[in-house]
Amino acid sequence: MDWRTLGRKRRIIGKQNAARLRNLASGIWRILRLYMFGRFLKPRWQHAKPEIRLKAIEQLDHSNDADLLHQLARGDASALVRAAATAKLTDFAALDEVHQRDETPSVREAASMRIMSLLAGTTDDSPNSDTRLRLIRLTDNQDVLAHVAAHSPDMHSRMAALERLSDEAVLYQLALDAPTQALRVACVQNISSLSLLKRLAKHGRDKRVTRLARDQARELQQQQQQTERETVKVYHLADRLEQHARRRVDALYGPQLEQLEQQWRQLSPQASADIASRIQQALHQCRNQLTESQEQTRQQALAETAKAEREAAAHTLFQLLSQATPETWDHHLGEMRSALATQRRRWNSADEHAQALDQDRMAFNDLVTAFEQLLTLATDINAADSQETLTELATRWPKEYQPPSALLALRTRKKDDTAETAEPERAKPAQPHRGLLVALKRELRQGNLRHANRLWHRAQTIIDTHNDDALSAELSKLAARRAELQDWHRFAAEPKKVALCEQMEALDGTTMDAPELATATQALHDEWRSLMSSDQDEDQSLWARFKEASDKAYQPCRAHFAELDAIKASNLEKRQTLCQQLDNFITVQNWEKADWHGVWQIRQQAPKDWKALHPIRFTDARDIQKRFSALLAQLDEQLNGYIEKAENERKQLLDQARALMELDDPQQATREAQAIQKRWRQSAWLPPAQHRALQKQFRKTMDALFDARNRDMAAHRKRQEQAGQTLATHISALEDCLAQPFTDDSADNLSRASAAVDEHLGGELPQPLVRKAQQLKRRASERLQQLSRWQQWQQLRNAVAGLPETAGNEESDDALTLAVAFEALAGVPSPELERQRRLQWQLEQLPGAMKRQQFDAREEMQRLLADHALPVSTAIKARLHHAIAVLEPGNA
DSSP states (O other): OOHHHHHHHHHHHHHHHHHHHHHHHHHHHHHHHHHHHGGGSOOGGGOSSHHHHHHHHHHOOTTTTHHHHHHHHHHOSOHHHHHHHHTTOOOHHHHHHHHHHOSOHHHHHHHHHHHHHHHHTOSTTOOOHHHHHHHHHHOOOHHHHHHHHHHOSOHHHHHHHHHHOOOHHHHHHHHHHOSSHHHHHHHHHTOOOHHHHHHHHHHOSSHHHHHHHHHHHHHHHHHHHHHHHHHHHHHHHHHHHHHHHHSOOOTTHHHHHHHHHHHHHHHGGGOOHHHHHHHHHHHHHHHHHHHHHHHHHHHHHHHHHHHHHHHHHHHHHHHHHHTOOHHHHHHOHHHHHHHHHHHHHHHHHHHHHSOOOHHHHHHHHHHHHHHHHHHHHHHHHHHOOSHHHHHHHHTTSOTTSOOOHHHHHHHHHHHHHHHHHSOOOOOOOOOSOHHHHHHHHHHHHHTOHHHHHHHHHHHHHHHHHHOOHHHHHHHHHHHHHHHHHHHHHHHHHHHHHHHHHHHHHHTTTOOOOHHHHHHHHHHHHHHHHHHOOSOHHHHHHHHHHHHHHHHHHHHHHHHHHHHHHHHHHHHHHHHHHHHHHHHHHHHHOOTTSOOHHHHHHHHHHHHHHHHHSOOOOHHHHHHHHHHHHHHHHHHHHHHHHHHHHHHHHHHHHHHHHHHGGGOSOHHHHHHHHHHHHHHHHTSOOOOHHHHHHHHHHHHHHHHHHHHHHHHHHHHHHHHHHHHHHHHHHHHHHHHHHHHSOOOHHHHHHHHHHHHHHHHTOOSSOOHHHHHHHHHHHHHHHHHHHTHHHHHHHHHHHHHHHTSOBOSSSOOOHHHHHHHHHHHHHHTOOOOGGGHHHHHHHHHHHHHHHHHOSOOOHHHHHHHHHHHOOSOBOHHHHHHHHHHHHHTOOSOO
């Protein structure tokens, strides 16, 4: 190797080492600079002073620096900086986070104002219309909705906000101040406050608003009045139930309670908790009272049944004894004992259900004892084996009952022996008192002891006066039956007479007033007379006791009846005065201009006043009664003439009302019926009886007319319901079309669905359904208005897809310029290396853009594509497609 070559190598190595040293020094210098001066080169938004950070925020862009703005709004130490950063955010989620979590009210207020501005579309960086509408329909924040409804320049956004707005104070103000009639009408339709509707009816800006407010106020007031009427009915029902709970239970108590319970079932949904508690308590009290009354009635019925059973048992035993024949005593003693045991059980069973009085129990026991003694005596007679024993037993057998055959034969033999020894009796003449005997036998056979005793005493008088032996013999034959009736009467009546004596004695010194005491005394006398047997000897002892107690009890009534005589005389004078007043009224009355209602009231009240002047002596009242009746007849003559005329007037109106039933138009018939109703109410007065009779017929006719009107309205409502259902079906189809992605086919379907909804909007339909249909139609119209833009966008997308592609990855300046132009027009960020190219393109386009009044990004892209014919790379085509996708209309 020569020296030249070696020198050349050395120079090359030196140069390489020098380059390495320079690179090393440069790297060391960069490290030292970063280490020593890095803290002096921080960005301005990280500066320690808040005012510097505020100025830095003014330079930040909401699209490129969104993350940095979110970081400052969420975490900066200064509230002013956080508020400034919040005021530039466009991300609703970030704004909502700041509004919910920041501790400073001013920052939360800035977030709220930013959300309002973005949704209202009052800032340049607001979302597009479709996005705003979607977000407005999702929010329930009343402040945001009120701001959008009041300040948004977009009518669709305002209407969407009004649909969600429920603050009626804001709605009222908007109904007054909104710039368009459609907005004002929409506000009125969402107000449900009666006071606000009435104020709008007075102070609205146009007739449609005031008319709509007046109609809604009238409908709302009618609903409130209906609710108030139902509430009044509930309170009235509560009062009636509480009164029913306090009244005495009678035969109508249960049915009336059922009616009240039925009314409560109908009105219970309108009752408050307090009134429902009152009604339930009253119902419980009524049911308890009704149950207690039913139980008392049942116990009383059991007691009466038991008493009837006891009396029937005693009466059966008496009948068995009275109807027993010698054959009964000879061959049927077992049946008699069985009957006695049966009636005893019958008595005891009835006594278990309701206890008998002691005197009734003692009387029945005496009867049973006597029955048992007769059965024992009959058994002994049938078993007697000697004449002496039979004769001794015959003395113990009662004369009023037929004896066994053995005793009957013994008595026959004795009569025969007596007849043989006695002188033959002379033939006796025919009985002269046959009628008396027939009547006596009839009364005895029927068991009428009282009348039989009277006839018996009359026969005894005849016997004592005329020594009528034949009549005496006949009476002797009837003595047994009379004695039997006397025994039964004594058994049944004597305990009651004793009880009457005790009751009369208890009246002595009682605290009852004189009329009540006299009534009680008279009632006891009536009961005593019903128990008399016309046998003075038999009743005399108890009658003396009863009469003495009656005189003592009646003593306080004597002064009362003396005072009553004075009252009768005073009442007679008052009746005379009443007749004179009535005579004067008839004389001075002008019957052409009479107050017939007053005349009728006097006619109704005069007899009541007349009857109120009672008691009065009957003999004194005859003449004055005739005069009073004559005066009433004069009043009746005048009244009847007036009533006949007034009735004819009412009947004419009734005939006119009935004639309306022949009309074919129910609406016209009801209008004329209302006029007849007014004349009916203004017609002449009639007494209640005549008024009710005609009113019933008139009401029936009116009900028929209004029922026909109601049927017509029901048919109309049915047609409305059918139309509403049809409209609802088309509305559902329109909603489905709105939910589909925006294509040519979906646009055609949307147009047909919107036309179908519009076709069925005619006629009277429910307002909520109509409002919904109109809202959907507006949304469909908004979407269809974007059809041309979407077709333009589709053409643009197809044009980009049709651009020729290069074979390699080399990108020409024209292709890069086209990409940054598309990104600038779409508002999407460009790569960092292309920012200078994008800025240069924007500056070049600025003079031309300022000259054009309207600017559309899609048209500008189509123009750029038309001027560009060179192939592009796959990366460039992807950037173009990304920019175009941002501008797709209709599916936001």
